[in-house]
Amino acid sequence: MCDAPATATGAEVFNGFKGKRKLWELTxxxxxxxxxTCxxxxxxxxxxxxxxxxEQARKSDYxxxxxxxxxxxxKHHLSLTVQKHLDKKFAAAIKRFGLLKCRDELKQLWQQHIDRGASAEALWALLTHPLCDLAMQDMAYETIHMLSHQIGAGQRADLKRLHEAEKELVELRKALDKSQQKAHQTISNKECQLDTLQRQVAELKADNLRLKEHNQRLELGGDSSALAPQLQQLRNELASTSSSVEILDRQKVQWQQKLRQSEENILDLTQKLRQREQETRALEGFVKQSLSPCNGCSADSCRDCPDLKGQKILCVxxxxxxTDQYRELVSRCNGEFSHHDGGVEDRSKRLDALLWSADAVICASDCISHDAYYRLKRFCKQHNKRHLFIPSSGISSFAKAMDDVANGVSCISL
Incomplete structure (x- = not known):
């Protein structure tokens, strides 16, 4: 039931402002x-x-x-300019609030905007509405005041997470540099050894060929009985040389295999570093957005905050x-969050229901049962559902996945 604006306070407010309130009419x-906020x-x-x-515009923020x-x-030039700017900026919200004719619906719409993080547009649309009385003004003031405290706490948490991610990235880069230097040194040493082995093989093959030719000349020569000891010696040298050639060939193959393994290790570390850099950039975007002076801007007007456009995001x-940090990131990006623990406590039937209602699915593959993993993968493939698998449950990996969903990146399967 809507409250009738027939009370003394309600009638006074309604009659005093037949149209929208102006900025200079606020207390x-x-x-x-x-x-x-706005x-x-x-x-x-x-x-x-x-x-x-x-000159005035270059002074401090405060x-x-x-x-x-x-x-x-x-009412003067500045207040008129600010009024015009806010009306244009929040025109859509003003239109939505303007369609309401009773305070209960007004409060309900206000709470819906607060729940999805659209506090700036909701504040302006509510305070300028003709039905906004003193009680609703106090309610809006108290809500925005407490949100400022919560945003401050969230900024500190985001900064801590960013610091940890950056520290981890620096350590990973150091490890990669050290591995690359070691690998390059190993490769250089192996190349030198291979060159030496190849020269030795070439020399042994040449000696082998020379011995064969000499052996043939001896067999075609005169008294073979007199040359028999020398011939036997040459044959022994030939067998020894052939054995050395085989050993060197095997060593060459082994060094080539080790060289390929070193190159594969470098490629794997490079891919991991690139992944961590992408995750850190995504997390930096969220931290930068949380430190923005708008304190609750709409995603349409913020370039640093990915906009999910109201999509339902399921985290499995x-x-x-x-979970609370995942929920906060999704809410900040104008999305709806739901969660399934991957088969630890939640039942598999609940997973099917959540998959049907989700617009996109993010799966932390390091903390999920095999049954839930393959059930999710099979469902998303059969029903063409957007899904991304992230390698870890860390906040930076989840932030990168949020950025991929908002930017329409193709599904990633592990």
């Missing part, structure tokens, strides 16, 4: 969260440059924020303690 208490620092600088001059808040409590497997 001074609300101006600070509105400016801080405008980015870069937008404030552009507005300052447009309204005043470039000074610009305070300047806009203190100068938007009355992974460590249970990471």
């Amino acid at each position: 001074s208490k609300l101006l600070c969260p509105v400016i801080g 405008l980015t620092t870069s937008e404030i600088r552009k507005l300052a440059q447009k309204v005043v001059d470039k 000074w610009l924020h305070t300047w806009v808040v203190s100068n938007c409590d009355s 497997g992974g460590m249970h303690r990471m």
